[in-house]
Amino acid sequence: MRFFIITGVSSGLGEAFADLSSREADTTVIGVSRRGNRALEERVLDRGGRYFDHRIDLSRSSEVAAAASEVFAHLNNDEDSEIVLINNAAVEGPLAPVGQLDDRGIIGHVAVNLTACMLLSSMFIRFTQDWGAQRTIVNITSGAAQHPYDGMSAYCASKAGLDMFGRCLALEQEKAKNPVRILAIAPGVLDTPMQNRIRQVDEALFPAKARFVTLKEEGKLSSPTEAARRILSLVYSGSFESGAVLDLRTLT
Numbered sequence: 001m002r003f004f005i006i007t008g009v010s011s012g013l014g015e016a017f018a019d020l021s022s023r024e025a026d027t028t029v030i031g032v033s034r035r036g037n038r039a040l041e042e043r044v045l046d047r048g049g050r051y052f053d054h055r056i057d058l059s060r061s062s063e064v065a066a067a068a069s070e071v072f073a074h075l076n077n078d079e080d081s082e083i084v085l086i087n088n089a090a091v092e093g094p095l096a097p098v099g100q101l102d103d104r105g106i107i108g109h110v111a112v113n114l115t116a117c118m119l120l121s122s123m124f125i126r127f128t129q130d131w132g133a134q135r136t137i138v139n140i141t142s143g144a145a146q147h148p149y150d151g152m153s154a155y156c157a158s159k160a161g162l163d164m165f166g167r168c169l170a171l172e173q174e175k176a177k178n179p180v181r182i183l184a185i186a187p188g189v190l191d192t193p194m195q196n197r198i199r200q201v202d203e204a205l206f207p208a209k210a211r212f213v214t215l216k217e218e219g220k221l222s223s224p225t226e227a228a229r230r231i232l233s234l235v236y237s238g239s240f241e242s243g244a245v246l247d248l249r250t251l252t
Contacts, residue, residue, distance in 0.1 A: 002082045003075050007032045007058065007120070008089030012192035013140065015040055016228035017086055022049040030074050032056050033089065058089050058116040059108040068123040079132030084235060085124050087117040087162075088140045092194050095151050096205040106154055113158035118165055125180055132178060136235060139166045139184040143247060151206035163245050170243025181238070184245040185231055191221035 004021045008014035009031035018040055022029045028050040031037065034057045044051035052074050056067045075083055090113045094105035121137050128135055144152060145159035166184045173179035189195065195212060203209045215221055230248055234240060 001076060001078060001080070002027045002084070003030070004028070004084050004086065005030045005032065005071060005120075005124070006086045006088060007116070009033045009040060010035050010037045012194060013187060013190060013224045013228055014086075014088040016224040017088060017232065018051070019043065020225070020228050020232055022051055023047070028052070028074060030054065030071055032058075032071060034058065059091075059111045061111055061115055061119060064116050064119050065123070068120065069127070072124065072127045075128065075133075077128075077131045077133065081133040082136070083128065083131075083133050084136045084138060085120060086138045086140065087120060088138075089116065090140065090142075090155075090158075090194070092152075092155055092198055093201075094154060095198070095201045097151055098153050100205065101154065109154045110158055113155070114161045114165070117162055121165075121169060128180075130177075135178075135180040136238075137166070137169070137180055137182050138231070138235060139163070139182070141184045141186045141245065143186050143188075145186070145245075149206075149208045151201075151208060167243045167245070173242065179242065181240075181242040183235070183240050183242070185234070186245075186247045186249075187224075187227040187231065188222045188247070188249045189215055189220070190224045190227055191216075192224055195221060 006014055006017045009018045010033040015037060018029050018031050021027055022044040030052045032054045036053050036055045041051050041053050054067060054071050057063050091109055094101050117139060139162050141163050142159045144156045145163050148156055163184050166182045170182040198212050201209055227248060
């Protein structure tokens with residue numbers, strides 16, 4: 001039996017992860033998002049899959065902590081099981097130079113892109129401590145964690161923080177009897193609602209906007225479904241070093 005806990009399933013890469021993984025035999029998918037995805041849920045259930053929807057506002061850290069036990073209640077302690085937590089949910093904004101950023105926007109941004117991932121990972125490890133199941137945490141990162149963009153400091157910083165969190169977590173897990181494997185992977189620039197929102201931002205606030213507009217116009221945005229398929233294949237194979245920070249665009 002395989003279990004997936006996937007955040008940000010309402011659209012884009014998260015929806016693709018949930019849709020593809022739910023097609024596998026003996027797989028249970030637990031979707032986490034603020035507004036849910038009724039169409040996805042119906043598709044999975046119509047084809048006989050197992051899907052559980054949890055509507056959690058990841059920008060509210062207290063809500064994440066309170067709901068985690070309900071999310072993890074779907075898991076089974078079975079040595080033959082595999083459990084995968086995919087920290088996928090993220091927000092792109094606020095996009096503006098430091099000093100012009102909205103204070104509440106900064107707090108909410110970090111809460112979704114970093115704090116929620118740390119909380120869910122910590123509670124996941126605590127909840128499954130001493131379990132015999134194979135466990136993996138996948139953090140969806142970005143090339144922006146390594147390359148600064150003018151007007152994108154919050155996003156770049158939150159993703160860089162997520163990368164380091166995963167590396168530290170992998171180091172800690174080396175001492176565990178049944179260590180959780182950690183993978184951070186950047187999927188590339190995808191054709192998602194997030195990219196659409198980025199292209200609508202005032203260029204005076206986000207000078208790098210032109211690059212993302214050009215990628216769309218030249219048809220260079222990648223498919224969320226294809227990115228999800230490749231990442232899931234890597235997870236299924238287990239052919240990565242725990243703590244690795246990878247870029248899908250550089251993998252063959």
